[in-house]
Amino acid sequence: MTVGWTELAVVVPLEWHELVAETLALTPFSSVAFGGEVPGASAPAPGSDWVRAYVIESDDTPELRRAVGDSLAALADATGAEELRGLTLQFRTLPPEDYANAWRKSWRPMRVANFAIVPRDWNGTLKPTDRRMVLEPGGAFGTGRHPTTRACLRAIERLARPGQRVLDAGCGNGVLGVACALRGVEHALGFDIDPTAVPYANELAEWNAVTSRCEFRAGAFECLRADERNFDGVLANIYADLIQAFSPELSARLRPGGWFVFSGCHRSHRAPTVAAITAAGLSIELLDARGQWDTFVGTKR
Numbered sequence: 001m002t003v004g005w006t007e008l009a010v011v012v013p014l015e016w017h018e019l020v021a022e023t024l025a026l027t028p029f030s031s032v033a034f035g036g037e038v039p040g041a042s043a044p045a046p047g048s049d050w051v052r053a054y055v056i057e058s059d060d061t062p063e064l065r066r067a068v069g070d071s072l073a074a075l076a077d078a079t080g081a082e083e084l085r086g087l088t089l090q091f092r093t094l095p096p097e098d099y100a101n102a103w104r105k106s107w108r109p110m111r112v113a114n115f116a117i118v119p120r121d122w123n124g125t126l127k128p129t130d131r132r133m134v135l136e137p138g139g140a141f142g143t144g145r146h147p148t149t150r151a152c153l154r155a156i157e158r159l160a161r162p163g164q165r166v167l168d169a170g171c172g173n174g175v176l177g178v179a180c181a182l183r184g185v186e187h188a189l190g191f192d193i194d195p196t197a198v199p200y201a202n203e204l205a206e207w208n209a210v211t212s213r214c215e216f217r218a219g220a221f222e223c224l225r226a227d228e229r230n231f232d233g234v235l236a237n238i239y240a241d242l243i244q245a246f247s248p249e250l251s252a253r254l255r256p257g258g259w260f261v262f263s264g265c266h267r268s269h270r271a272p273t274v275a276a277i278t279a280a281g282l283s284i285e286l287l288d289a290r291g292q293w294d295t296f297v298g299t300k301r
């Protein structure tokens with residue numbers, strides 16, 4: 001018996017892709033993808049792109065469509081993002097063979113600084129200035145689309161250099177460590193309290209052929225040895241309370257003059273987070289504020 005699929009496609013500003021994808025990744029949708037083209041629809045305006053979700057046709061009911069609209073309205077309420085209100089949802093029936101690969105065929109690289117993020121088997125042409133980074137976009141999480149991850153990637157482009165050693169606290173799927181390795185750092189060490197993150201991070205390093213320069217560990221700071229210090233750069237894309245708590249430890253692991261990138265701070269927590277970073281002996285040289293999220297970039301005094 002053949003199974004038909006329905007694709008839901010919605011144009012979303014890039015900085016909201018990850019949250020919209022998370023919202024759409026709920027049952028009964030089986031997967032979420034980004035970009036591509038929707039037949040009959042005009043190309044999204046710059047700064048926006050398609051988020052697509054797939055559901056077995058028999059699960060595509062009026063109730064489901066209503067629930068999707070309600071979930072996106074709730075997301076707009078929760079975030080206060082006016083641009084998430086009144087999004088146009090486009091549903092279309094796909095022939096079964098289209099489902100798994102339709103988005104791959106028409107994928108366009110997502111660019112953050114010089115990183116051009118593409119799926120594993122993408123064979124399109126990149127610009128000469130692009131730095132290819134493989135990041136599987138078929139799942140909803142760790143796609144490099146969250147505004148905080150994007151801010152960290154922009155900073156990595158400027159700060160990570162060949163020969164450096166960098167530390168990434170809360171590495172998740174390893175995107176930041178792998179990006180540093182693609183910029184040429186000698187060693188990127190990431191750790192994450194979520195043990196399921198490490199296999200993903202190792203796989204990402206493998207896809208990008210930087211395994212020999214990346215190391216990922218499960219755990220919190222206790223998984224670092226006492227002599228693992230004098231890093232040239234430290235990264236932490238975690239929530240404000242953790243940035244505040246970790247700043248002294250991260251600063252202690254950084255060499256004088258080394259760089260830091262801390263992100264994931266909701267703007268409502270800016271003042272205490274700036275105070276904690278500064279008190280830890282770190283000078284903030286750039287506050288990259290995007291929407292609700294603050295990213296702090298600077299050096300150790």
Ligand SMILES: C[S@@+](CC[C@H](N)C(=O)[O-])C[C@H]1O[C@@H](n2cnc3c(N)ncnc32)[C@H](O)[C@@H]1O
Binds near residue numbers: 148149197237
């Ligand atoms: C927002 S994600 C960032 C993932 C990735 N670095 C990125 O930029 O996309 C934050 C990560 O921090 C991890 N985390 C939270 N608390 C932690 C802790 N105390 N020690 C280590 N990792 C932690 C979470 O498991 C999660 O994977």
